[in-house]
Amino acid sequence: MKFKWLPVVDADACTGCNKCVEACGPRSLTIIGGVATLDDPESCGSEEHCIEPCPENAILMAWLPWEGDEARGKWQASNALAQTW
Numbered sequence: 001m002k003f004k005w006l007p008v009v010d011a012d013a014c015t016g017c018n019k020c021v022e023a024c025g026p027r028s029l030t031i032i033g034g035v036a037t038l039d040d041p042e043s044c045g046s047e048e049h050c051i052e053p054c055p056e057n058a059i060l061m062a063w064l065p066w067e068g069d070e071a072r073g074k075w076q077a078s079n080a081l082a083q084t085w
C-alpha cells in the first residue's frame with residue numbers, strides 16, 4: 001500500500017467559497033453540494049496551495065492510501081509518519 005499527501009476537507013467547516021478550487025493549479029478540487037471535494041486525487045501535486053486561502057481553516061493534509069502515478073505529488077510507503085499541518 002502506498003500513501004499520497006492529499007488535502008482533506010472538513011465538510012462541516014467548509015462554506016463552499018471556492019477559494020481553494022481557484023488556488024489549485026491542476027483543479028483537483030471542485031465544489032460538490034456546496035462543499036469543496038477532492039474529486040481528482042490523481043492530478044493533485046501535493047503542493048498545498050489550497051490550504052492558505054481557506055478562511056475557515058477547513059483543509060488539512062494527510063497521508064491517504066492511494067494507488068497512482070508516483071511522478072505526481074508526494075508519496076511514502078506507509079502512513080506511520082502521518083502528520084497534519
Ligand code: SF4
Nearest residue numbers: 014015017018020054
Ligand atoms: S477555501 Fe475552505 S471554505 Fe472555501 S471552499 Fe475551500 S475548503 Fe471550503
